[in-house]
Amino acid sequence: MTAINRRNFLRLSGAGLAASVVAACGAATTGLSTPGSATGAQGISAGAVAAATPRPTLTGAAFSPDVEIGLTAAPDSVNVFSGQATKIWKLSGDLIQGDPTVLQPLTDTYLGPILRLNKGQRVRINFTNQLPQESIIHWHGLHVPTEMDGHPRHVITNGESYTYEFEVLNRAGTYWYHPHPHGRTGPQVYAGMAGFLLVSDDEERALGLPDGEYDIPLVIQDRTFNSSNQLVYGGNGMMDQMTGFLGNQIFVNGQPNFNLSVSTRAYRLRLLNGSNSRIYKLAWDDGTPLTVIGNDGGLLEAPVEYPYITMGPGERVELWVDFSDRPVGSRLVMQNWYVASSQGMMGGGGMMGRGNGASSAQGGAFPIFTVSVDKQVNEPSTLPSRLSTIERIPEDEAVTTRRVNLRMQPPGGWTLNGRTFEMTGVASDERVRLGTTEIWEFVNGGGIMGGMMTLPHPMHMHGEQFQVLDRSVNSSGRRAWEAVKDGYVDGGWKDTVLVMPGERVRVLRRFADFTGLFLYHCHNLEHEDMGMMRNFEIIV
Ligand code: C2O
Ligand code: CU
Numbered sequence: 001m002t003a004i005n006r007r008n009f010l011r012l013s014g015a016g017l018a019a020s021v022v023a024a025c026g027a028a029t030t031g032l033s034t035p036g037s038a039t040g041a042q043g044i045s046a047g048a049v050a051a052a053t054p055r056p057t058l059t060g061a062a063f064s065p066d067v068e069i070g071l072t073a074a075p076d077s078v079n080v081f082s083g084q085a086t087k088i089w090k091l092s093g094d095l096i097q098g099d100p101t102v103l104q105p106l107t108d109t110y111l112g113p114i115l116r117l118n119k120g121q122r123v124r125i126n127f128t129n130q131l132p133q134e135s136i137i138h139w140h141g142l143h144v145p146t147e148m149d150g151h152p153r154h155v156i157t158n159g160e161s162y163t164y165e166f167e168v169l170n171r172a173g174t175y176w177y178h179p180h181p182h183g184r185t186g187p188q189v190y191a192g193m194a195g196f197l198l199v200s201d202d203e204e205r206a207l208g209l210p211d212g213e214y215d216i217p218l219v220i221q222d223r224t225f226n227s228s229n230q231l232v233y234g235g236n237g238m239m240d241q242m243t244g245f246l247g248n249q250i251f252v253n254g255q256p257n258f259n260l261s262v263s264t265r266a267y268r269l270r271l272l273n274g275s276n277s278r279i280y281k282l283a284w285d286d287g288t289p290l291t292v293i294g295n296d297g298g299l300l301e302a303p304v305e306y307p308y309i310t311m312g313p314g315e316r317v318e319l320w321v322d323f324s325d326r327p328v329g330s331r332l333v334m335q336n337w338y339v340a341s342s343q344g345m346m347g348g349g350g351m352m353g354r355g356n357g358a359s360s361a362q363g364g365a366f367p368i369f370t371v372s373v374d375k376q377v378n379e380p381s382t383l384p385s386r387l388s389t390i391e392r393i394p395e396d397e398a399v400t401t402r403r404v405n406l407r408m409q410p411p412g413g414w415t416l417n418g419r420t421f422e423m424t425g426v427a428s429d430e431r432v433r434l435g436t437t438e439i440w441e442f443v444n445g446g447g448i449m450g451g452m453m454t455l456p457h458p459m460h461m462h463g464e465q466f467q468v469l470d471r472s473v474n475s476s477g478r479r480a481w482e483a484v485k486d487g488y489v490d491g492g493w494k495d496t497v498l499v500m501p502g503e504r505v506r507v508l509r510r511f512a513d514f515t516g517l518f519l520y521h522c523h524n525l526e527h528e529d530m531g532m533m534r535n536f537e538i539i540v
Protein backbone atom coordinates (compact mmCIF):
# COMPACT_ATOMS: atom_id res chain seq x y z
CA MET A 1 0.00 0.00 0.00
CA THR A 2 2.68 2.42 0.93
CA ALA A 3 4.65 1.60 -2.19
CA ILE A 4 1.80 2.83 -4.31
CA ASN A 5 1.30 5.93 -2.25
CA ARG A 6 4.93 6.86 -2.40
CA ARG A 7 5.10 6.39 -6.13
CA ASN A 8 4.69 9.40 -8.32
CA PHE A 9 5.71 11.54 -5.42
CA LEU A 10 7.42 14.04 -7.67
CA ARG A 11 4.68 13.99 -10.21
CA LEU A 12 2.05 14.75 -7.63
CA SER A 13 4.39 17.46 -6.55
CA GLY A 14 2.87 20.54 -5.01
CA ALA A 15 4.80 20.01 -1.80
CA GLY A 16 1.67 20.23 0.36
CA LEU A 17 -0.13 17.34 -1.23
CA ALA A 18 2.99 15.23 -1.50
CA ALA A 19 3.91 15.87 2.07
CA SER A 20 0.59 14.73 3.37
CA VAL A 21 0.87 11.52 1.38
CA VAL A 22 4.20 10.82 2.98
CA ALA A 23 3.00 11.74 6.42
CA ALA A 24 0.18 9.27 6.05
CA CYS A 25 2.68 6.64 5.03
CA GLY A 26 4.80 7.36 8.02
CA ALA A 27 1.88 6.82 10.33
CA ALA A 28 0.89 3.62 8.61
CA THR A 29 4.40 2.28 8.80
CA THR A 30 4.64 2.19 12.52
CA GLY A 31 1.99 -0.42 12.78
CA LEU A 32 3.18 -2.42 9.81
CA SER A 33 2.42 -6.05 10.15
CA THR A 34 1.78 -9.03 8.00
CA PRO A 35 -1.03 -11.50 8.59
CA GLY A 36 -0.37 -13.52 11.66
CA SER A 37 2.32 -11.28 13.04
CA ALA A 38 0.56 -10.90 16.33
CA THR A 39 1.02 -14.55 17.05
CA GLY A 40 4.04 -16.74 17.01
CA ALA A 41 7.42 -15.10 17.50
CA GLN A 42 8.95 -18.45 18.27
CA GLY A 43 12.24 -18.54 19.98
CA ILE A 44 11.73 -15.35 21.91
CA SER A 45 11.79 -15.75 25.62
CA ALA A 46 8.82 -13.62 26.42
CA GLY A 47 9.13 -11.16 29.20
CA ALA A 48 12.92 -11.16 29.19
CA VAL A 49 13.00 -7.62 27.96
CA ALA A 50 10.67 -4.73 28.61
CA ALA A 51 8.58 -3.73 25.62
CA ALA A 52 10.34 -1.14 23.50
CA THR A 53 8.75 1.62 21.52
CA PRO A 54 9.74 2.47 17.98
CA ARG A 55 11.72 5.61 17.32
CA PRO A 56 9.42 8.34 16.00
CA THR A 57 10.12 8.93 12.35
CA LEU A 58 9.29 12.20 10.75
CA THR A 59 8.38 12.37 7.10
CA GLY A 60 6.92 14.87 4.69
CA ALA A 61 6.24 18.35 6.02
CA ALA A 62 7.49 17.42 9.48
CA PHE A 63 10.81 16.39 7.99
CA SER A 64 12.98 19.38 7.27
CA PRO A 65 16.00 18.06 5.41
CA ASP A 66 19.48 19.48 5.88
CA VAL A 67 20.28 18.23 2.45
CA GLU A 68 18.21 17.15 -0.53
CA ILE A 69 19.56 15.19 -3.45
CA GLY A 70 18.12 13.92 -6.71
CA LEU A 71 19.38 10.52 -7.84
CA THR A 72 18.45 9.25 -11.28
CA ALA A 73 19.04 5.83 -12.79
CA ALA A 74 19.26 5.91 -16.57
CA PRO A 75 20.92 4.16 -19.49
CA ASP A 76 24.16 5.91 -20.37
CA SER A 77 27.51 5.16 -21.94
CA VAL A 78 31.09 5.63 -20.87
CA ASN A 79 34.51 5.21 -22.45
CA VAL A 80 36.05 2.38 -20.46
CA PHE A 81 38.37 1.34 -23.28
CA SER A 82 39.51 3.17 -26.37
CA GLY A 83 37.21 2.65 -29.31
CA GLN A 84 33.56 1.92 -28.83
CA ALA A 85 31.87 3.36 -25.74
CA THR A 86 30.41 0.92 -23.22
CA LYS A 87 26.66 0.97 -22.59
CA ILE A 88 25.93 1.16 -18.88
CA TRP A 89 23.17 1.94 -16.42
CA LYS A 90 24.27 4.86 -14.36
CA LEU A 91 23.12 6.58 -11.20
CA SER A 92 23.66 10.32 -11.41
CA GLY A 93 23.04 12.84 -8.71
CA ASP A 94 22.11 16.46 -8.48
CA LEU A 95 22.03 18.67 -5.46
CA ILE A 96 18.63 20.16 -4.78
CA GLN A 97 19.33 21.82 -1.48
CA GLY A 98 22.08 22.01 1.13
CA ASP A 99 25.84 21.70 1.41
CA PRO A 100 27.28 20.99 -2.08
CA THR A 101 30.08 18.83 -0.65
CA VAL A 102 27.57 16.03 0.05
CA LEU A 103 27.53 15.09 -3.61
CA GLN A 104 30.69 14.23 -5.50
CA PRO A 105 29.79 13.29 -9.08
CA LEU A 106 32.14 10.92 -10.86
CA THR A 107 32.62 11.33 -14.57
CA ASP A 108 34.26 8.84 -16.93
CA THR A 109 33.06 5.88 -14.92
CA TYR A 110 29.93 3.81 -14.60
CA LEU A 111 29.88 4.42 -10.83
CA GLY A 112 27.33 6.63 -9.11
CA PRO A 113 28.31 9.80 -7.25
CA ILE A 114 30.01 9.61 -3.87
CA LEU A 115 27.60 10.75 -1.15
CA ARG A 116 29.35 12.33 1.83
CA LEU A 117 27.02 12.60 4.78
CA ASN A 118 27.38 13.49 8.42
CA LYS A 119 25.99 11.69 11.40
CA GLY A 120 22.85 13.47 12.56
CA GLN A 121 22.14 14.97 9.14
CA ARG A 122 18.59 14.79 7.81
CA VAL A 123 18.69 13.66 4.22
CA ARG A 124 16.05 13.61 1.53
CA ILE A 125 16.85 11.69 -1.65
CA ASN A 126 14.48 11.73 -4.61
CA PHE A 127 15.21 8.64 -6.65
CA THR A 128 13.90 8.63 -10.23
CA ASN A 129 13.88 5.53 -12.38
CA GLN A 130 14.51 6.06 -16.08
CA LEU A 131 15.46 2.46 -16.72
CA PRO A 132 13.39 0.08 -18.82
CA GLN A 133 12.75 -2.06 -15.72
CA GLU A 134 11.90 -1.80 -12.04
CA SER A 135 14.42 -0.68 -9.50
CA ILE A 136 14.82 0.72 -6.00
CA ILE A 137 17.93 1.89 -4.15
CA HIS A 138 19.21 0.49 -0.87
CA TRP A 139 21.68 2.22 1.48
CA HIS A 140 23.88 -0.69 2.46
CA GLY A 141 24.86 -0.53 6.12
CA LEU A 142 22.59 2.34 7.10
CA HIS A 143 20.14 2.03 9.94
CA VAL A 144 16.95 3.55 8.52
CA PRO A 145 13.19 2.87 8.79
CA THR A 146 11.82 0.04 6.67
CA GLU A 147 10.19 2.44 4.18
CA MET A 148 13.57 4.10 3.58
CA ASP A 149 15.58 0.91 3.24
CA GLY A 150 15.06 0.17 -0.45
CA HIS A 151 13.19 -3.07 0.12
CA PRO A 152 12.24 -4.83 -3.16
CA ARG A 153 8.53 -4.36 -2.37
CA HIS A 154 9.11 -0.66 -2.98
CA VAL A 155 10.36 -0.96 -6.57
CA ILE A 156 9.30 1.74 -8.97
CA THR A 157 9.05 1.51 -12.73
CA ASN A 158 10.20 3.75 -15.54
CA GLY A 159 9.20 7.36 -15.00
CA GLU A 160 8.36 6.96 -11.34
CA SER A 161 10.08 8.45 -8.32
CA TYR A 162 10.57 7.37 -4.73
CA THR A 163 11.39 9.73 -1.92
CA TYR A 164 13.68 8.69 0.90
CA GLU A 165 13.84 10.71 4.08
CA PHE A 166 16.04 9.67 6.93
CA GLU A 167 18.35 10.92 9.60
CA VAL A 168 21.87 9.52 9.48
CA LEU A 169 22.10 7.49 12.69
CA ASN A 170 25.24 5.58 11.77
CA ARG A 171 28.67 6.40 13.05
CA ALA A 172 31.38 7.49 10.64
CA GLY A 173 32.20 4.80 8.14
CA THR A 174 32.31 3.52 4.59
CA TYR A 175 28.84 2.53 3.46
CA TRP A 176 27.50 2.17 -0.07
CA TYR A 177 24.32 2.15 -2.11
CA HIS A 178 23.04 -0.06 -4.88
CA PRO A 179 19.75 -1.26 -6.41
CA HIS A 180 17.67 -3.94 -4.69
CA PRO A 181 14.83 -5.08 -7.01
CA HIS A 182 14.12 -8.75 -6.47
CA GLY A 183 15.75 -10.96 -9.07
CA ARG A 184 17.57 -8.10 -10.77
CA THR A 185 20.07 -6.78 -8.26
CA GLY A 186 22.97 -8.71 -9.83
CA PRO A 187 22.54 -7.44 -13.40
CA GLN A 188 21.73 -3.87 -12.29
CA VAL A 189 24.81 -3.57 -10.08
CA TYR A 190 26.85 -5.17 -12.83
CA ALA A 191 25.59 -2.63 -15.36
CA GLY A 192 27.08 0.10 -13.19
CA MET A 193 24.61 1.01 -10.48
CA ALA A 194 26.52 1.43 -7.22
CA GLY A 195 28.22 4.19 -5.29
CA PHE A 196 29.93 5.03 -2.03
CA LEU A 197 28.06 6.59 0.86
CA LEU A 198 30.63 7.93 3.31
CA VAL A 199 29.55 9.06 6.75
CA SER A 200 31.65 11.32 8.93
CA ASP A 201 31.22 12.38 12.55
CA ASP A 202 32.94 14.49 15.21
CA GLU A 203 34.78 11.57 16.76
CA GLU A 204 36.33 10.67 13.43
CA ARG A 205 37.23 14.25 12.53
CA ALA A 206 39.03 14.74 15.85
CA LEU A 207 41.47 11.95 14.97
CA GLY A 208 43.13 13.86 12.16
CA LEU A 209 43.24 10.87 9.82
CA PRO A 210 44.36 11.56 6.24
CA ASP A 211 41.53 13.40 4.53
CA GLY A 212 40.65 15.21 1.30
CA GLU A 213 42.75 13.85 -1.56
CA TYR A 214 44.50 11.49 0.88
CA ASP A 215 41.30 9.69 1.81
CA ILE A 216 40.54 7.43 -1.14
CA PRO A 217 37.52 5.17 -1.63
CA LEU A 218 38.38 2.19 -3.84
CA VAL A 219 35.70 -0.18 -5.09
CA ILE A 220 36.92 -3.50 -6.46
CA GLN A 221 34.76 -5.22 -9.09
CA ASP A 222 35.19 -7.84 -11.78
CA ARG A 223 33.69 -7.49 -15.22
CA THR A 224 33.81 -9.25 -18.58
CA PHE A 225 33.74 -7.27 -21.82
CA ASN A 226 33.20 -8.52 -25.35
CA SER A 227 35.23 -7.41 -28.37
CA SER A 228 32.89 -4.44 -28.93
CA ASN A 229 33.64 -3.17 -25.41
CA GLN A 230 30.22 -4.18 -24.11
CA LEU A 231 29.60 -5.74 -20.71
CA VAL A 232 28.87 -9.46 -20.76
CA TYR A 233 26.69 -10.90 -18.00
CA GLY A 234 25.36 -14.36 -17.43
CA GLY A 235 27.08 -16.10 -20.31
CA ASN A 236 27.54 -19.25 -18.28
CA GLY A 237 23.86 -19.83 -17.62
CA MET A 238 23.17 -22.20 -14.77
CA MET A 239 26.81 -22.11 -13.73
CA ASP A 240 26.64 -18.38 -13.06
CA GLN A 241 23.58 -18.84 -10.94
CA MET A 242 25.12 -21.56 -8.82
CA THR A 243 28.54 -19.99 -8.32
CA GLY A 244 27.65 -16.37 -8.96
CA PHE A 245 28.90 -14.28 -11.83
CA LEU A 246 32.68 -13.99 -12.14
CA GLY A 247 34.19 -11.49 -14.54
CA ASN A 248 37.56 -12.00 -16.17
CA GLN A 249 39.02 -8.58 -15.50
CA ILE A 250 39.42 -6.48 -12.37
CA PHE A 251 38.14 -2.90 -12.21
CA VAL A 252 38.91 -0.44 -9.46
CA ASN A 253 36.72 2.65 -9.36
CA GLY A 254 35.42 1.55 -12.73
CA GLN A 255 38.82 1.45 -14.40
CA PRO A 256 40.89 -1.51 -15.60
CA ASN A 257 44.59 -1.70 -14.62
CA PHE A 258 43.98 0.91 -11.96
CA ASN A 259 46.98 2.92 -10.86
CA LEU A 260 46.95 5.03 -7.73
CA SER A 261 49.47 7.84 -7.88
CA VAL A 262 50.57 8.82 -4.38
CA SER A 263 52.91 11.19 -2.55
CA THR A 264 55.36 10.15 0.16
CA ARG A 265 52.92 10.44 3.06
CA ALA A 266 50.10 8.60 4.82
CA TYR A 267 46.80 7.70 3.14
CA ARG A 268 43.46 6.32 4.18
CA LEU A 269 42.26 3.74 1.65
CA ARG A 270 38.65 2.64 1.92
CA LEU A 271 38.22 -0.69 0.17
CA LEU A 272 34.82 -1.99 -0.90
CA ASN A 273 34.28 -5.36 -2.49
CA GLY A 274 31.56 -4.26 -4.90
CA SER A 275 31.79 -7.42 -6.98
CA ASN A 276 28.75 -9.56 -7.62
CA SER A 277 30.27 -12.72 -6.23
CA ARG A 278 34.07 -12.63 -6.26
CA ILE A 279 35.93 -13.07 -2.99
CA TYR A 280 39.32 -11.45 -2.52
CA LYS A 281 42.28 -12.23 -0.34
CA LEU A 282 44.32 -9.07 -0.59
CA ALA A 283 47.94 -8.44 0.29
CA TRP A 284 50.75 -6.07 -0.73
CA ASP A 285 53.07 -7.84 -3.14
CA ASP A 286 56.20 -7.00 -1.12
CA GLY A 287 54.87 -8.57 2.06
CA THR A 288 54.19 -5.30 3.89
CA PRO A 289 51.45 -5.99 6.44
CA LEU A 290 48.15 -4.20 6.02
CA THR A 291 47.24 -1.74 8.74
CA VAL A 292 43.47 -2.00 9.14
CA ILE A 293 41.67 0.90 10.83
CA GLY A 294 38.05 0.19 9.99
CA ASN A 295 35.49 -2.16 8.48
CA ASP A 296 31.78 -2.23 7.57
CA GLY A 297 30.48 -0.11 10.43
CA GLY A 298 33.35 2.35 10.83
CA LEU A 299 36.58 2.62 12.73
CA LEU A 300 37.96 -0.19 14.85
CA GLU A 301 38.97 0.54 18.41
CA ALA A 302 42.61 0.51 17.46
CA PRO A 303 44.60 -0.23 14.30
CA VAL A 304 45.31 -3.92 13.67
CA GLU A 305 47.97 -5.39 11.40
CA TYR A 306 46.97 -8.15 9.02
CA PRO A 307 49.15 -10.30 6.75
CA TYR A 308 46.28 -10.22 4.26
CA ILE A 309 42.59 -9.36 4.32
CA THR A 310 39.68 -11.51 3.18
CA MET A 311 36.74 -9.68 1.63
CA GLY A 312 33.45 -11.15 0.49
CA PRO A 313 31.03 -9.16 -1.68
CA GLY A 314 29.57 -6.20 0.18
CA GLU A 315 32.30 -5.97 2.81
CA ARG A 316 34.48 -2.91 3.48
CA VAL A 317 37.93 -2.60 5.00
CA GLU A 318 39.73 0.66 5.67
CA LEU A 319 43.52 0.79 5.56
CA TRP A 320 46.00 3.32 6.79
CA VAL A 321 49.06 3.21 4.55
CA ASP A 322 52.21 5.25 5.01
CA PHE A 323 54.27 5.71 1.85
CA SER A 324 56.70 8.21 3.41
CA ASP A 325 59.68 5.85 3.46
CA ARG A 326 59.24 4.79 -0.13
CA PRO A 327 61.39 6.28 -2.89
CA VAL A 328 59.78 8.29 -5.65
CA GLY A 329 59.49 6.00 -8.66
CA SER A 330 58.76 2.87 -6.61
CA ARG A 331 55.69 0.74 -7.00
CA LEU A 332 53.59 -1.43 -4.81
CA VAL A 333 50.92 -3.83 -5.98
CA MET A 334 47.76 -4.90 -4.17
CA GLN A 335 47.61 -8.56 -5.08
CA ASN A 336 44.82 -11.12 -4.93
CA TRP A 337 45.87 -14.43 -3.34
CA TYR A 338 42.51 -16.13 -2.93
CA VAL A 339 42.43 -19.68 -4.18
CA ALA A 340 38.99 -21.23 -4.19
CA SER A 341 38.71 -24.47 -2.31
CA SER A 342 38.25 -27.61 -4.33
CA GLN A 343 35.13 -27.96 -2.23
CA GLY A 344 33.61 -25.01 -4.02
CA MET A 345 32.00 -27.02 -6.77
CA MET A 346 32.74 -26.17 -10.35
CA GLY A 347 35.84 -24.22 -9.33
CA GLY A 348 39.06 -24.46 -11.26
CA GLY A 349 39.52 -24.15 -14.97
CA GLY A 350 38.63 -20.81 -16.41
CA MET A 351 40.08 -18.90 -19.28
CA MET A 352 42.28 -15.90 -18.88
CA GLY A 353 40.76 -12.51 -19.33
CA ARG A 354 41.88 -9.83 -21.70
CA GLY A 355 43.27 -7.85 -18.81
CA ASN A 356 45.08 -8.59 -15.64
CA GLY A 357 44.60 -12.29 -15.35
CA ALA A 358 41.43 -12.62 -13.33
CA SER A 359 39.70 -15.77 -14.38
CA SER A 360 36.12 -16.63 -14.99
CA ALA A 361 36.50 -19.00 -12.04
CA GLN A 362 36.71 -17.94 -8.42
CA GLY A 363 40.26 -17.52 -7.11
CA GLY A 364 43.66 -17.05 -8.66
CA ALA A 365 46.63 -14.78 -8.10
CA PHE A 366 46.47 -11.52 -10.00
CA PRO A 367 47.00 -7.82 -9.37
CA ILE A 368 44.09 -5.69 -8.13
CA PHE A 369 45.71 -2.27 -8.42
CA THR A 370 49.11 -0.65 -8.47
CA VAL A 371 50.36 2.19 -6.30
CA SER A 372 53.04 4.37 -7.81
CA VAL A 373 54.94 6.73 -5.56
CA ASP A 374 55.22 9.82 -7.72
CA LYS A 375 55.79 12.83 -5.54
CA GLN A 376 58.09 13.72 -2.69
CA VAL A 377 56.45 15.62 0.14
CA ASN A 378 57.32 16.12 3.77
CA GLU A 379 54.05 15.72 5.62
CA PRO A 380 54.67 13.31 8.46
CA SER A 381 51.61 11.98 10.17
CA THR A 382 51.18 9.46 12.92
CA LEU A 383 48.42 6.96 13.22
CA PRO A 384 46.55 7.35 16.51
CA SER A 385 46.98 4.25 18.64
CA ARG A 386 43.36 4.54 19.69
CA LEU A 387 40.63 5.22 17.12
CA SER A 388 37.32 4.75 18.83
CA THR A 389 35.50 3.07 21.67
CA ILE A 390 33.45 0.03 20.79
CA GLU A 391 31.07 -1.22 23.38
CA ARG A 392 31.03 -5.00 23.21
CA ILE A 393 27.46 -6.27 23.34
CA PRO A 394 27.37 -8.67 26.29
CA GLU A 395 26.62 -12.16 25.05
CA ASP A 396 24.16 -12.76 27.85
CA GLU A 397 22.06 -9.84 26.67
CA ALA A 398 20.85 -12.13 23.85
CA VAL A 399 17.36 -13.48 24.40
CA THR A 400 17.69 -16.22 21.80
CA THR A 401 19.89 -17.84 19.20
CA ARG A 402 18.46 -18.03 15.72
CA ARG A 403 20.08 -20.49 13.38
CA VAL A 404 20.21 -19.86 9.63
CA ASN A 405 21.28 -22.84 7.54
CA LEU A 406 22.81 -21.88 4.20
CA ARG A 407 22.16 -24.66 1.80
CA MET A 408 21.46 -25.83 -1.70
CA GLN A 409 18.06 -27.36 -2.10
CA PRO A 410 16.77 -28.75 -5.40
CA PRO A 411 15.02 -27.77 -7.46
CA GLY A 412 15.23 -24.10 -6.49
CA GLY A 413 18.82 -23.60 -5.55
CA TRP A 414 20.33 -21.69 -2.65
CA THR A 415 18.15 -21.30 0.40
CA LEU A 416 18.06 -19.91 3.94
CA ASN A 417 16.72 -22.66 6.17
CA GLY A 418 15.28 -24.30 3.07
CA ARG A 419 13.29 -21.21 2.12
CA THR A 420 13.63 -18.69 -0.65
CA PHE A 421 12.49 -15.09 -0.84
CA GLU A 422 8.84 -14.12 -0.53
CA MET A 423 8.18 -10.44 -1.11
CA THR A 424 6.31 -9.78 2.12
CA GLY A 425 6.45 -13.25 3.62
CA VAL A 426 7.87 -13.78 7.09
CA ALA A 427 7.97 -17.10 8.86
CA SER A 428 7.13 -17.30 12.54
CA ASP A 429 10.78 -17.91 13.32
CA GLU A 430 11.74 -14.73 11.48
CA ARG A 431 10.06 -12.32 13.88
CA VAL A 432 12.20 -10.37 16.27
CA ARG A 433 11.09 -8.21 19.16
CA LEU A 434 11.95 -4.55 19.05
CA GLY A 435 14.41 -3.70 21.78
CA THR A 436 15.92 -7.16 22.10
CA THR A 437 19.34 -8.57 21.37
CA GLU A 438 19.82 -11.88 19.58
CA ILE A 439 22.50 -14.21 18.40
CA TRP A 440 22.17 -15.18 14.75
CA GLU A 441 24.12 -18.23 13.77
CA PHE A 442 24.91 -18.69 10.08
CA VAL A 443 25.75 -22.29 9.34
CA ASN A 444 27.23 -23.21 5.97
CA GLY A 445 26.91 -26.90 6.37
CA GLY A 446 26.37 -28.39 2.98
CA GLY A 447 22.77 -29.48 2.87
CA ILE A 448 21.38 -32.50 1.13
CA MET A 449 24.21 -32.96 -1.30
CA GLY A 450 26.80 -32.68 1.40
CA GLY A 451 30.07 -30.87 0.88
CA MET A 452 29.80 -31.16 -2.88
CA MET A 453 27.34 -28.31 -3.08
CA THR A 454 29.01 -25.92 -0.70
CA LEU A 455 30.18 -22.48 -1.60
CA PRO A 456 31.12 -19.43 0.45
CA HIS A 457 28.18 -17.15 1.31
CA PRO A 458 28.69 -13.53 2.38
CA MET A 459 25.73 -13.03 4.73
CA HIS A 460 24.30 -9.54 5.08
CA MET A 461 21.67 -8.12 7.42
CA HIS A 462 19.81 -4.89 6.82
CA GLY A 463 19.39 -2.39 9.62
CA GLU A 464 21.70 -2.07 12.57
CA GLN A 465 25.27 -3.28 12.48
CA PHE A 466 26.16 -6.41 14.44
CA GLN A 467 29.24 -7.81 16.16
CA VAL A 468 30.92 -11.08 15.27
CA LEU A 469 30.86 -13.32 18.32
CA ASP A 470 32.83 -16.29 17.08
CA ARG A 471 33.56 -18.63 14.18
CA SER A 472 34.16 -22.33 13.92
CA VAL A 473 34.56 -24.78 11.08
CA ASN A 474 33.89 -28.46 10.50
CA SER A 475 36.59 -30.87 9.39
CA SER A 476 35.67 -30.92 5.71
CA GLY A 477 35.89 -27.13 5.48
CA ARG A 478 39.00 -26.70 7.56
CA ARG A 479 41.64 -26.58 4.84
CA ALA A 480 39.99 -23.90 2.75
CA TRP A 481 39.13 -21.96 5.91
CA GLU A 482 42.70 -21.96 7.20
CA ALA A 483 43.72 -20.20 4.01
CA VAL A 484 41.42 -17.22 4.58
CA LYS A 485 40.67 -16.99 8.31
CA ASP A 486 43.61 -14.76 9.26
CA GLY A 487 42.21 -12.14 6.91
CA TYR A 488 38.77 -11.79 8.50
CA VAL A 489 38.39 -8.28 9.88
CA ASP A 490 35.83 -9.19 12.52
CA GLY A 491 36.45 -6.48 15.11
CA GLY A 492 34.13 -3.50 15.43
CA TRP A 493 30.76 -3.34 13.73
CA LYS A 494 29.78 -5.44 10.73
CA ASP A 495 26.84 -5.77 8.38
CA THR A 496 28.21 -8.53 6.14
CA VAL A 497 30.17 -11.64 7.14
CA LEU A 498 31.74 -14.20 4.87
CA VAL A 499 30.70 -17.72 5.81
CA MET A 500 33.02 -20.26 4.23
CA PRO A 501 32.06 -23.86 3.40
CA GLY A 502 31.76 -25.82 6.63
CA GLU A 503 31.91 -22.64 8.69
CA ARG A 504 29.57 -21.45 11.42
CA VAL A 505 29.57 -17.75 12.31
CA ARG A 506 27.71 -16.36 15.29
CA VAL A 507 26.83 -12.67 15.38
CA LEU A 508 25.29 -10.56 18.11
CA ARG A 509 22.80 -7.93 17.18
CA ARG A 510 20.46 -5.45 18.77
CA PHE A 511 17.14 -4.70 17.10
CA ALA A 512 16.28 -1.16 18.10
CA ASP A 513 14.43 1.88 16.81
CA PHE A 514 12.43 0.61 13.85
CA THR A 515 9.75 -1.99 13.34
CA GLY A 516 8.79 -3.62 10.07
CA LEU A 517 10.29 -5.76 7.35
CA PHE A 518 14.02 -5.91 6.78
CA LEU A 519 16.14 -8.25 4.71
CA TYR A 520 18.84 -10.75 5.45
CA HIS A 521 20.48 -12.38 2.48
CA CYS A 522 23.54 -13.72 0.79
CA HIS A 523 25.41 -10.82 -0.83
CA ASN A 524 26.59 -13.04 -3.65
CA LEU A 525 24.20 -11.15 -5.93
CA GLU A 526 23.35 -14.12 -8.10
CA HIS A 527 22.49 -16.15 -4.99
CA GLU A 528 20.41 -13.24 -3.73
CA ASP A 529 18.59 -12.95 -7.06
CA MET A 530 17.88 -16.70 -7.00
CA GLY A 531 16.09 -16.16 -3.71
CA MET A 532 18.78 -16.68 -1.07
CA MET A 533 17.13 -13.83 0.76
CA ARG A 534 14.40 -13.56 3.39
CA ASN A 535 12.56 -10.94 5.37
CA PHE A 536 12.76 -10.69 9.08
CA GLU A 537 10.19 -8.59 10.84
CA ILE A 538 10.81 -6.45 13.88
CA ILE A 539 7.67 -6.32 15.96
CA VAL A 540 6.73 -4.55 19.18
CU1 C2O B 1 24.06 -4.51 -0.12
CU2 C2O B 1 20.47 -6.08 0.83
O1 C2O B 1 22.24 -5.31 0.26
CU1 CU C 1 22.15 -3.77 2.95
Ligand code: CU
Binds near residue numbers: 522
Ligand atom coordinates in the same frame (compact mmCIF):
# COMPACT_ATOMS: atom_id res chain seq x y z
CU1 CU D 1 25.47 -17.32 -1.33
